Amino acid sequence: MQFNAGEYIERTIKKLKAELSGVRSEEILAACSGGVDSTVSAVLVSKAVEKPIKAVYIDDGLRRIGEGERVVEVLRNLGFNAFIYDAKKKVLGALKGKVDPEEKRKAFREAFYSVLGEIIAKNNAKFLVQGTIAADIVETVGGIKTQHNVLEQIGIDPEKFGFRVIEPIKDLYKWQVRLVAKELGLPDEIVYRKAFPGPGLAIRIVGEVTWEKLEILRKATKIVEEETKDLDSFQNFAVLLDLKATGVKDGKRVYGYIVVVRVVSSQDAITARFVEIPYEKLRKISLRITSEVPEISRVLYDVTDKPPATIEFE
Ligand code: XMP
Numbered sequence: 001m002q003f004n005a006g007e008y009i010e011r012t013i014k015k016l017k018a019e020l021s022g023v024r025s026e027e028i029l030a031a032c033s034g035g036v037d038s039t040v041s042a043v044l045v046s047k048a049v050e051k052p053i054k055a056v057y058i059d060d061g062l063r064r065i066g067e068g069e070r071v072v073e074v075l076r077n078l079g080f081n082a083f084i085y086d087a088k089k090k091v092l093g094a095l096k097g098k099v100d101p102e103e104k105r106k107a108f109r110e111a112f113y114s115v116l117g118e119i120i121a122k123n124n125a126k127f128l129v130q131g132t133i134a135a136d137i138v139e140t141v142g143g144i145k146t147q148h149n150v151l152e153q154i155g156i157d158p159e160k161f162g163f164r165v166i167e168p169i170k171d172l173y174k175w176q177v178r179l180v181a182k183e184l185g186l187p188d189e190i191v192y193r194k195a196f197p198g199p200g201l202a203i204r205i206v207g208e209v210t211w212e213k214l215e216i217l218r219k220a221t222k223i224v225e226e227e228t229k230d231l232d233s234f235q236n237f238a239v240l241l242d243l244k245a246t247g248v249k250d251g252k253r254v255y256g257y258i259v260v261v262r263v264v265s266s267q268d269a270i271t272a273r274f275v276e277i278p279y280e281k282l283r284k285i286s287l288r289i290t291s292e293v294p295e296i297s298r299v300l301y302d303v304t305d306k307p308p309a310t311i312e313f314e
Pocket of ligand 1: 195269310
């Protein structure tokens with residue numbers, strides 16, 4: 001497929017200029033996760049209005065170790081007026097007691113948008129920029145899952161929450177977004193950043209999300225990311241199951257969590273293949289997780305492609 005990133009940028013900025021004519025840059029807020037989609041969207045909009053816009057990183061408690069601090073630093077280096085908004089209580093509160101995957105997604109989405117509404121009201125913003133891309137829309141409309149950031153396509157009116165949504169790259173696929181990011185001169189850390197789902201670790205904890213499980217999963221995630229960073233993969237992560245299994249630690253029988261390691265290659269997230277990790281690497285991951293995270297007693301590797309599985313567990 002032919003794709004010219006330079007032309008795309010020019011065309012999109014022109015379109016955004018028309019859409020945002022007369023809007024003050026302070027009225028625009030970009031929801032930034034640090035991923036390539038939301039960063040590219042925010043950069044395109046700030047280029048269109050020719051001024052730095054506000055960029056918020058929402059800390060909902062479902063992110064990885066040190067993620068918020070790093071994202072805000074990168075966004076500030078790009079010239080954004082960036083800040084972290086603490087929404088842990090609200091989002092985790094909404095997830096409490098929920099075990100069904102779709103119910104979790106819906107609860108997350110409601111809480112997330114209500115938090116955004118709160119942030120927008122506090123900042124007197126009228127426009128919300130978000131990095132929805134084509135795959136998000138295709139899968140939500142197709143009923144494969146309730147993507148957290150696709151609203152209008154499924155008949156939810158964002159104006160109910162008090163703002164208008166701008167989605168500058170909703171016609172692009174991930175590989176195209178990366179080309180646009182490169183063309184915009186964004187740092188490699190952003191251009192090649194692996195996808196991380198909007199609902200974060202909530203969809204990597206099978207069953208109820210609790211702070212204890214989140215802390216366990218954060219540690220396992222860090223180990224998996226560190227140990228597989230040299231592999232060519234689309235995503236590499238850990239999943240916490242809602243089952244426990246016996247193990248032996250320090251000569252004592254323990255009953256610990258089971259973690260699944262998932263590393264996949266993919267072009268567009270619509271299909272994916274599990275990566276054939278060398279056994280030695282798997283053993284190292286397993287040893288590190290079980291010794292560095294005392295609550296975990298077993299590590300499994302997922303050998304399922306998409307389809308029939310999805311990339312995430314929920
Ligand atoms: P699945 O699990 O459906 O995931 O194969 C496909 C791709 O989408 C990501 N994903 C999400 N990203 N909000 C997002 O921003 C979501 O609700 C969401 N659900 C899944 C997933 O990580 C993979 O890259």
